[in-house]
Amino acid sequence: MANKQFDVVVIGGGPGGYIAAIRAAQLGFNTACIDEWKNGKGGPAPGGTCTNVGCIPSKALLQSSENYEQAAKHFGDHGISMSNLAIDIGKMLARKDAVVKQNNDGILYLFKKNKVTFFHGRGSFATAGDGAYEIKVAGSQEETISARHVIVATGSNPRALPGVPFDEDKVLSNDGALRVPAVPQKLVLIGSGVIGLEMGSVWRRVGAEVTVLEALPTFLGAVDEQIAKEAHKAFTRQGLKIELGVKVGEVRNEGQGVSVSYTTATGQAQKLQADRLIVSIGRVPNTIGLDPEAVGLALDERGAIVVDAECRTNLPNVWAVGDVVRGPMLAHKAEEEGVAVAERIAGQHGHVDFNTIPWVIYTSPEIAWVGRTEQQLKADGVQYKAGTFPFMANGRARALGDTTGMVKFLADAKTDEILGVHIVGPMASELISEAVVAMEFKASSEDIARICHAHPSLSEATKEAALAVDKRTLNF
Ligand code: FAD
Ligand code: NAI
Secondary structure, eight states, X not given: OOSEEEEEEEEOOSHHHHHHHHHHHHTTOOEEEEEOOBOTTSOBOOSHHHHHHSHHHHHHHHHHHHHXXXXXXXXXXXXXXXXXXXXXXXXXXXXXXXXXXXXXXXXXXXXXXXXXXXXEEEEEEEEEETTEEEEEEEESSOEEEEEEEEEEOOOEEEOOBTTBOOOSSSEEOHHHHTOOSSOOSEEEEEOOSHHHHHHHHHHHHTTOEEXXXXXXXXXXXXXXXXXHHHHHHHHHHHTOEEEXXXXXXXXXXXXXXXXXEEEOTTSOEEEEEESEEEEOSOEEEOOTTTXXXXXXXXBOTTSOBOOOTTOBOSSTTEEEOGGGSSSOOOHHHHHHHHHHHHHHHTTSOOOOOXXXXXXXXXXXXXXXXXXXOHHHHHHTTOOEEEEEEEGGGOHHHHHHTXXXXXXXXXXXXXXXXXXXXXXXXXXXXXXXXXXHHHHHTTOBHHHHHTSOOOSSOTHHHHHHHHHHHTTOOSOO
């Protein structure tokens, strides 16, 4: 018999889970959230992959390494000279850890503020019946609790190369990649996706010789081709070696380092020696320890929990959100699903628009997009107009000293409705929000072209790209 009863129990305290718990509590449900992540001292560290080994620490390291590169290579342009420039990797990592802790503590505070009961431990399904589910909590707190509604938000884990387990010393997942204690002389990354480019950039900026090996023949296949080409040029100029179309063969963890054998796109056999290897070839949904079989919760062949468009599983009143279900593995997607599910439980009409989920790669230049790419529109047979505007012609970008890249608009040829916006350049992560709002409100490119944008600002490049759709840029 369960000793604590709740209206809603959320299993997993990442962005999908903790946000779902807060929204459920706001809606008046007696809510609990169970999360097993431990900090270095064994205490609770809610926030999941995102807070502990994902979005937040990677952005902290991207900022530190970007500051270092700016000081080393670009401060001179401003007349600022420096001598004895050095980077203390220990301090850089400690700062990142402090940023993570602030976020962990923030979530614990939010649980208290919203009266969400937090359990630190592993949650697993025990039984179903009588209009409620029993969930076992095992860890620093051991109990069995029950709930009418369960939201599963157990996230994802890094995918390893077959036969090459992560030891987080020489063969690193995203976890080890965020705590390399000293700059490796030679670093190899397998996979030039989002993690490959972000973590490759961090360690290159602080002095590592970085090679990225990618299986696909095209660089960033999901990104608009014109934008991906521009980004590839910029990364190559910076010294990131990216080899496309390779077939990775034997990977040997030799204790002192790692050797990676591979075949190039032209069929040549190659071998690289590196101090460390980061494997960033995607992530897999996580249901380890959840015991889905105990209640008959259905998983698909990838191990993801099967859900419908509204995050309902095959079981009544059991929902699943975030990385453990289909769709992009992004923190904001997980959060939106969490909110929508809590609202659906309350009888409201929670909604997530999958067409307007933005993507951002936090490299320099940043890459951000929403909606369809030019190649997708062609494949879908959609008639469209395109407009681009380079940051080179933007006054604020010149003042910043960062004129790489462009903003690109794609709009319906007949109705002018915006179908996609793609940015490579400074602060693309912030600029993309305007495009998301515009698309959510079904705006046309003319709507953006007629809106007054502050001068001088990078957002003027967005307005100009919208003007470019009608071939009437003012500053280019
Ligand atoms: P998670 O964040 O994985 O959280 C799941 C939680 O559930 C974890 O705390 C886990 O310990 C817990 N858990 C699992 N099973 C149980 C159980 N049985 N009982 C109790 N607790 C359990 N996304 C972005 O949008 N922007 C970014 O900049 C970004 N950067 C990233 C950088 C890196 C290096 C990585 C790896 C990912 C990044 N992501 C980013 C992706 C993002 O982290 C994920 O999409 C997001 O964390 C998914 O949220 P979630 O709540 O579904 O799962
Ligand atoms: P990814 O899916 O972005 O990229 C994986 C890359 O590895 C692909 O290009 C793929 O072709 C390649 N690959 C796969 N197998 C390979 C092999 N055997 N040899 C060589 N290349 C191979 O996955 P990644 O970078 O691991 O990130 C996982 C997920 O985490 C992302 O898809 C994203 O959802 C999330 N994330 C989001 C971030 C953001 O929003 N800024 C940052 C980091 C991660």
